């Protein structure tokens with residue numbers, strides 16, 4: 001538990017430092033603590049240290065944690081691949097704040113449908129594969145604007161920005177291009193002025209590469225190991 005305190009202090013310092021290096025306000029960057037595989041006690045500890053945003057990548061695990069950790073004011077982020085048959089659990093979950101991983105039109109339609117049933121507008125990010133590897137989920141960059149033109153009329157889904165994931169490499173400079181591409185795509189989308197589409201967020205950067213991502217404009221960094229230590 002002391003490790004979490006120490007790690008969090010260091011990560012916050014490094015986030016601020018990277019932002020300042022890029023002449024950005026550190027307040028523009030929100031730390032999303034990725035808590036998959038961690039115990040409710042570990043999450044509670046991080047919440048007590050001021051973390052409000054937590055990310056999970058499996059719906060069932062997210063449901064269990066929501067149940068175990070009520071009344072802490074946590075905003076939950078779904079950061080992993082989402083199956084359409086699981087969407088209803090998220091639209092029912094009041095504290096599900098943002099889905100980072102919309103990667104198909106069928107998934108977007110399902111989120112809109114379940115959002116209508118549960119009478120809410122779901123905030124989402126579009127996952128984009130800017131890394132040139134075929135293993136990752138996400139749209140190709142060229143597919144994103146045509147996709148947004150299709151979803152801009154859905155009333156129960158609100159696009160708030162883009163998300164990407166870089167492959168693990170020893171030297172994060174090697175994946176800077178992954179983040180540059182996402183930022184450039186965001187700029188092209190803003191130029192289109194698509195009604196109802198917001199480009200407030202770029203969700204990019206994990207433990208190994210968050211400083212480079214912040215230098216390229218990340219507003220949400222998703223950090224697990226850097227806070228909680230190696231996953232068991």
Ligand SMILES: *Cc1c(COP(=O)(O)O)cnc(C)c1O
Nearest residue numbers: 034057079206207222223224225
């Ligand atoms: C696990 C995970 C992270 C956090 O990875 P770390 O390397 O532990 O910081 C970030 N984003 C997604 C989508 C993840 O699944």
